Every structure is written in C-alpha cells, then in structure tokens.
Amino acid sequence: MEIAVISGKGGTGKSSISAAFATLSEKVVLADCDVDAANLHILFNPSHDEELVYASGHKATINYNLCLNCGLCSNYCRFDAISFQNNKVAISETSCDGCFLCSRVCPSKAISMIRNDKSRMYSGSFRNGKMVYGRLAPGEENSGKLVSIVREKAKQIAAQSSINTIILDGPPGIGCAVISTITGVDHVLIVTEPTISGMHDLQRTVEITAKFNLKTWVLINKYDLNFEMTKQIEVYCNDLGIKTIGKLLFNPQVVEAMINCKSIVEWAPTSDVAEEIRAAYGMIVCNK
Amino acid sequence: MKIAIASGKGGTGKTLVSTNLFYTLQQHGYRVKLIDCDAEEPNDLIFFKGILSKSFCVNQKVPVINEINCTYCGKCHEYCNYNAIFILPPSKVIKVIEDLCHGCGACSAACIYSAITEKDVSLGTVSCFGITEKTSIIEAKINVGIFSPVSVIKAAIKEAGNEGIIILDSPPGTSCPFIQTVATADYVILVTEPTPFGLSDLKQSVETLKTMGKTCGIIINRAGLGNNDIYSYLNQENIPILMEIPFDKTIASHYSKGEIVAKYMPEWQPQFMSMLNSIVEKDGNCSY
Ligand code: SF4
Ligand code: SF4
Numbered sequence: 119m120e121i122a123v124i125s126g127k128g129g130t131g132k133s134s135i136s137a138a139f140a141t142l143s144e145k146v147v148l149a150d151c152d153v154d155a156a157n158l159h160i161l162f163n164p165s166h167d168e169e170l171v172y173a174s175g176h177k178a179t180i181n182y183n184l185c186l187n188c189g190l191c192s193n194y195c196r197f198d199a200i201s202f203q204n205n206k207v208a209i210s211e212t213s214c215d216g217c218f219l220c221s222r223v224c225p226s227k228a229i230s231m232i233r234n235d236k237s238r239m240y241s242g243s244f245r246n247g248k249m250v251y252g253r254l255a256p257g258e259e260n261s262g263k264l265v266s267i268v269r270e271k272a273k274q275i276a277a278q279s280s281i282n283t284i285i286l287d288g289p290p291g292i293g294c295a296v297i298s299t300i301t302g303v304d305h306v307l308i309v310t311e312p313t314i315s316g317m318h319d320l321q322r323t324v325e326i327t328a329k330f331n332l333k334t335w336v337l338i339n340k341y342d343l344n345f346e347m348t349k350q351i352e353v354y355c356n357d358l359g360i361k362t363i364g365k366l367l368f369n370p371q372v373v374e375a376m377i378n379c380k381s382i383v384e385w386a387p388t389s390d391v392a393e394e395i396r397a398a399y400g401m402i403v404c405n406k
Numbered sequence: 407m408k409i410a411i412a413s414g415k416g417g418t419g420k421t422l423v424s425t426n427l428f429y430t431l432q433q434h435g436y437r438v439k440l441i442d443c444d445a446e447e448p449n450d451l452i453f454f455k456g457i458l459s460k461s462f463c464v465n466q467k468v469p470v471i472n473e474i475n476c477t478y479c480g481k482c483h484e485y486c487n488y489n490a491i492f493i494l495p496p497s498k499v500i501k502v503i504e505d506l507c508h509g510c511g512a513c514s515a516a517c518i519y520s521a522i523t524e525k526d527v528s529l530g531t532v533s534c535f536g537i538t539e540k541t542s543i544i545e546a547k548i549n550v551g552i553f554s555p556v557s558v559i560k561a562a563i564k565e566a567g568n569e570g571i572i573i574l575d576s577p578p579g580t581s582c583p584f585i586q587t588v589a590t591a592d593y594v595i596l597v598t599e600p601t602p603f604g605l606s607d608l609k610q611s612v613e614t615l616k617t618m619g620k621t622c623g624i625i626i627n628r629a630g631l632g633n634n635d636i637y638s639y640l641n642q643e644n645i646p647i648l649m650e651i652p653f654d655k656t657i658a659s660h661y662s663k664g665e666i667v668a669k670y671m672p673e674w675q676p677q678f679m680s681m682l683n684s685i686v687e688k689d690g691n692c693s694y
C-alpha cells in the first residue's frame with residue numbers, strides 16, 4: 119500500500135506527519151519525494167547502501183575554436199538562451215532547456231551538450247525500515263522524473279524486503295513533481311493549515327487529486343490557529359465527500375522532536391498530537 | 407530595483423514578508439510592484455483588493471503532424487530530446503504526446519517534408535491588478551499539471567518592467583523556477599525558520615545563490631521556536647540577519663485571516679522600512 123502525504127503549500131508540517139507515520143509501528147519504506155528540499159534524512163539518518171546518479175538533462179556549451187559566430191543557433195533557440203554578448207554568441211546556462219536543437223543546426227559542430235549529472239538518489243536503512251530519497255542539484259528541473267525513480271526504487275525495496283507499506287513525503291505545489299508523487303497511490307493525505315492561503319492551496323490540490331480519482335483525506339494542522347477557518351475547511355471537504363481525519367493542536371513538542379531528530383510519536387508518544395496522528399493513520403490503513 | 411523574497415522550503419513566511427513589505431512601501435508612498443512568482447500556488451492577492459487591469463495567456467508551441475505529408479521517416483522523433491513524439495513506421499502511426507513536449511521546435515526543424523505545423527497550448531496566465539494609483543500586483547499562475555512554470559514566471563517578471571521597486575515573491579525550492587526568478591533580482595531576501603529543516607534548506611539556497619553571484623540577507627521567522635544552530639551558521643558565513651519575526655500567535659492569527667500584519671500592528675512598518683533602506687544603501691541604485 120502506498121500512502122502519499124502532500125500539502126498544497128510547504129511548511130504545513132507535512133514532513134513531520136510523514137515522519138510520524140513512518141515510526142508508528144510496522145516497518146515501512148519511506149520515500150522522500152520532496153526532492154527539491156529533502157529533509158527526512160535529517161531525522162532518520164539512514165545508512166547509505168546505494169547511490170545512483172540521476173541525469174536530469176543537458177546544457178549546451180560552445181567551443182569557440184570552432185564557432186563562426188554566424189548566429190544560426192540563436193535564431194533557432196526557443197528559450198532565449200543564446201544571445202550576442204560583446205559581439206560573440208553566448209549561451210546562458212540558466213536559460214538553456216537542453217533541447218539539443220542548437221547543436222544539431224550548428225554548421226561547424228561547435229556546440230556540444232553536457233549532461234547534468236549532479237543530482238543523486240540514495241537508498242538505505244533507518245530505524246523503522248528502509249528509506250529512499252533524491253537530491254536534485256540546484257537549478258535543475260524535471261523533478262517529476264526523479265520522483266518517479268525514487269518511487270520505483272521504493273517499490274522494488276518493499277518487494278525485496280517484504281514490507282507492505284510505503285510512505286511518500288511529497289513536494290509542495292501542484293506541478294509535475296506532485297503529480298508524479300500521487301499517480302496510482304492508494305491514499306493521498308493532504309495536510310493543510312487553517313489560513314486563507316492554506317484553504318486556497320487546498321482547493322488547487324484537491325483539484326488534482328480529483329482529476330486523478332484518488333482516495334483523498336485531509337488533516338488540519340495547528341487548527342487552534344483559527345477555529346473559524348478550520349470549520350470552513352471541514353465544511354468544504356465534507357461537501358466534496360473528503361473526510362477530515364484529524365485536527366492537530368499547535369504543539370511546540372513537534373519542533374522539539376525535530377531538533378532531537380525524532381518524530382513526534384517517538385519523542386512524545388502520549389502527546390495529543392501523537393495520539394491524533396495515530397488515530398488518523400489507523401483510519402487510513404483500515405480503509406481498503 | 408528588484409528584490410526577490412525566497413525560501414528554500416515553502417511555508418516559512420515568504421508570502422508574509424512579501425505582502426507586508428509591499429504594504430509598508432505602499433503606505434510610505436513608494437512606486438512598487440509585487441510579482442507573485444509562486445506560479446503553482448500564487449497567494450499574494452488574497453491579502454489585497456485590486457482591480458484587474460490586464461490579463462493574458464502564456465502559450466507554448468506544440469507540433470501538429472499532417473499525416474498526409476508525413477513519410478514516417480522518424481527524423482522528428484530522433485530530434486526530440488523529450489520523448490514527446492511516438493512513432494511506429496510499419497503501422498504508419500505517429501503521435502505527439504503533448505504533456506511531454508517542451509515546445510523546442512526541434513521536430514519542425516527536423517522535418518524536410520513540411521509535415522509539421524504548430525499550434526499554441528496554454529501554460530498559464532499572467533494577471534495584473536491595480537492596488538493603488540502607484541502600486542500593483544502581477545500574478546503568475548500555471549494550469550494544473552504543467553511540467554514547468556518557468557515561462558509563465560518569466561512573462562510576469564517581464565510585464566513588471568524596471569521602474570520603481572519590484573518585489574518578487576519567489577517559488578520555493580532551489581530548482582529551475584527559483585533560479586529563473588532570482589536571476590533577475592538585484593538582492594535576495596531568504597526567509598527561514600530556526601529549525602533543523604529550515605537550516606538544511608537555507609544552506610542549499612545560500613550555496614545556490616553563491617554560485618549565481620547574488621547578494622542575500624536573511625529574515626528569521628518564528629524566532630524563538632527552535633534552536634540556535636542557524637545563528638552560528640549565518641555568523642560563520644558572514645550573512646546579515648535583516649530582521650527577526652518572533653513566533654507570536656497574534657501575527658499567526660492575522661496572517662491566517664488574510665490580514666496584513668503591518669496594518670494591524672503598525673509597529674512593524676519601521677522595521678520593514680529600515681530593512682529596505684539598509685538594502686538600498688548597500689546594494690541598490692537609488693534611481694527609483
Ligand atoms: S551556429 Fe555554431 S557556428 Fe554559428 S554562432 Fe552558433 S555555435 Fe557559432
Ligand atoms: S540546447 Fe536548446 S535551449 Fe539550450 S541553448 Fe541550445 S537551442 Fe537553446
């Protein structure tokens with residue numbers, strides 16, 4: 119069973135909740151799909167059993183010994199990555215999308231394509247099972263592809279080590295990385311906060327889970343921040359047939375747990391937050 | 407002058423800072439534009455009432471194959487670096503997978519049988535809202551499921567022009583959308599939390615900005631909640647702390663209701679003003 123924990127916006131406590139799920143009882147495979155800002159390894163300090171290079175794309179570079187300065191490449195580039203700087207063609211690395219077109223049209227073969235190979239994927243063991251996480255090198259895109267690889271690896275490990283549950287900690291937003299995280303999972307848990315922006319993001323997120331026809335649950339974090347907004351979120355979800363399976367009080371112990379590299383259920387197992395998360399998890403797992 | 411407000415991880419208070427800085431400058435009579443570049447989940451408009459003055463679609467080209475002219479030679483498939491063209495010559499099948507297409511134009515350049523034309527597909531919208539006579543908000547918003555928000559963000563930044571102070575509420579993370587946004591900025595403000603997750607993401611953002619040669623300063627949000635590791639890191643890296651926003655339920659509660667903190671707690675305005683002045687003195691030009 120795959121459970122994805124996502125949240126329209128970051129910082130709603132999504133990772134703390136994934137971490138709690140990962141340490142509740144049975145062994146799990148925990149996959150950190152927030153490849154842009156992977157954090158869970160900080161809490162769980164997993165072993166490094168395997169490292170994989172992930173090539174996210176290519177960047178074009180010009181060999182000026184061959185370049186005729188004809189400008190043909192810049193006419194073809196659709197990403198405004200090639201321009202004349204001090205009367206010489208130059209490629210902006212940040213704008214280049216790696217499409218290869220310039221290298222194909224260049225009459226003197228002056229452009230070569232360099233692979234981006236700084237992104238990595240790691241897998242290993244942590245105290246309650248196995249863990250997989252990706253690390254996207256700064257400035258690279260295509261995180262959706264890296265997420266797919268992380269998920270694939272997590273499934274493979276789960277099968278090998280006879281672990282039934284995979285927890286996916288998702289990225290923020292509604293872009294391709296999120297879609298790669300949730301397609302085909304058994305359950306999606308959306309973690310939200312009772313703020314206007316939280317509500318706003320929740321609506322955009324529910325749009326996608328509905329589009330992909332996924333079993334969706336909502337958990338409201340720090341609900342005591344704004345009771346009225348909490349009510350609104352509950353009503354909104356209820357109208358759409360989405361169950362709010364938990365409401366967590368703001369509790370500084372959640373941050374304390376993080377500082378001590380523990381999940382909240384490890385750090386304060388009898389706290390209100392830990393109890394509520396345990397109940398929510400029970401409800402997801404029991405619902406087939 | 408362009409100031410980017412960014413944060414490695416989402417939800418650290420980037421929107422809080424962007425909207426309050428915008429409001430404070432507006433109150434002090436500045437000509438200022440706020441660009442919401444968090445195109446997956448734009449939220450800034452929740453905080454202000456504006457009048458829509460202009461709105462346009464940002465499009466991408468996608469190839470259309472004319473099967474009458476097509477000889478199934480396969481050259482377009484070979485040129486496409488994104489696997490967006492599926493071809494089975496023996497059964498005379500050729501298909502464009504639009505979700506994978508980046509609109510690079512390589513297939514059109516490849517086809518010598520004039521079998522490829524192009525059509526526009528929408529990636530998202532840029533909307534401009536007048537807030538007061540001298541201030542406005544420009545929002546970049548992508549459609550659900552778009553692989554990259556970059557072109558919509560670029561279009562929004564371009565729409566802002568160069569006049570006055572331009573605040574860029576940047577996308578979270580350090581991947582492509584973040585880079586494209588901060589690349590245009592004169593100064594970057596990173597908003598973070600004093601927690602282990604916050605520090606880990608901050609380090610990644612700082613490293614990325616260093617390689618880009620960008621100057622940055624830090625705002626610590628929810629100060630007092632967490633530990634001191636972040637202060638020693640900033641000290642060691644010699645990065646200035648521009649402001650500290652304490653963990654305070656009144657602030658959180660205003661924010662949750664979509665209210666501008668600097669409006670209800672005007673004592674915050676001088677803090678934002680002196681922050682701006684210190685940035686301008688050190689790093690900006692004074693031509694606004
Ligand atoms: S097409 Fe080739 S030769 Fe012409 S300017 Fe570009 S790199 Fe130089
Ligand atoms: S590879 Fe494509 S995006 Fe990059 S510079 Fe060449 S034509 Fe432009």
Ligand code: SF4
Nearest residue numbers: 476477479480482517
């Ligand atoms: S290159 Fe042109 S002719 Fe060849 S398969 Fe593609 S569309 Fe058909």
Ligand code: SF4
Nearest residue numbers: 486507508510511513
């Ligand atoms: S425009 Fe580029 S990405 Fe799209 S199908 Fe053609 S070659 Fe592939």
